[in-house]
Amino acid sequence: MTKTTPGLRPQPAIGSTGAADALSPAGALRIGDVAKLVGTTPRTIRYYEEIGLLQESLPRTSGSHRLYSEEEVDRLREVMRFKQLLGVSLEQLKTLLAAEEARSAVKEQLRRGGVDANRRKGLLEEALEHVEKQLELVQARLADLTRLQEELCSARRRIRCRIEELRSG
Template sequence: MGRDKAWTVEAVAERLGVTPRTLHYYEEMGLIPNVQRTPGGHRLYDEETIERIEHILRLKDALGYSLQEIRSILSTEDQLRTYRERIREGREPEHNLHMLEESVRLLEDVLQHIDEKMAKLAAMREQYLDRLARIRARLDREALHRSLDKPIDSEGQ
């Protein structure tokens, strides 16, 4: 089972642009279960766990979800993964239909959330692009004035 490079808290924290405390806190909140440990108790993060944390940070920063909401989203996704594995093992899970439907509902909610946010952002983008264009035009006029009013002054230290 190959690529099990282990990362320390500080390494992961620096890589993801957060502090160790944040990683501890997420674990404490139940967002990242089953973090590996050294015999002495130091945390070790594998690539899969780091990707999970990156997912958490995207849900938080880009979508603005609270950690509680993220936990519920992740737990549903975890349930789904568990379900997949049970299927692969040939076991017959109960309540699979219900669970699948719930997953669909959750994913649709998240997608709608994403779409709404993208729409808002697109509108704001247009608005700000417009403003920027106007100011740039004015800046050009300003520069023109100066070049006419004052003597030529290229490369003034």
């Protein structure tokens, strides 16, 4: 706690330098605010954009400061969550999270009122595939972890039993 403690945990605060709502697009956030919200650093966000894990954050401000919508914040949250829980590389995450892109493409198409049913169905099925792939991974990991947990529990039982033996025997 010598410095200013950059804060690794997500901050519930929203306003960065005071009260700041309704910037250019509705509810746009700057990179520093986003970083605090999700518990990371601006550099990391830029890096994720650099390697194509996040889109290029268009549009920016009249200058060239990045602006983020709530959706993009959610996307970032997903990225970090999958990264932490599945322990996969960012490269793998790029393909794994293609689902989100399909989903947001669906939303986008919905908003524009484009009602090409075939195209929508295609996008939905694509999204479905990706989600199923994610599920497979998550469930495989869950199975492994559950086995590990069981083994640890029985190890704990055995140890407790031995201690008990020593105490009474």
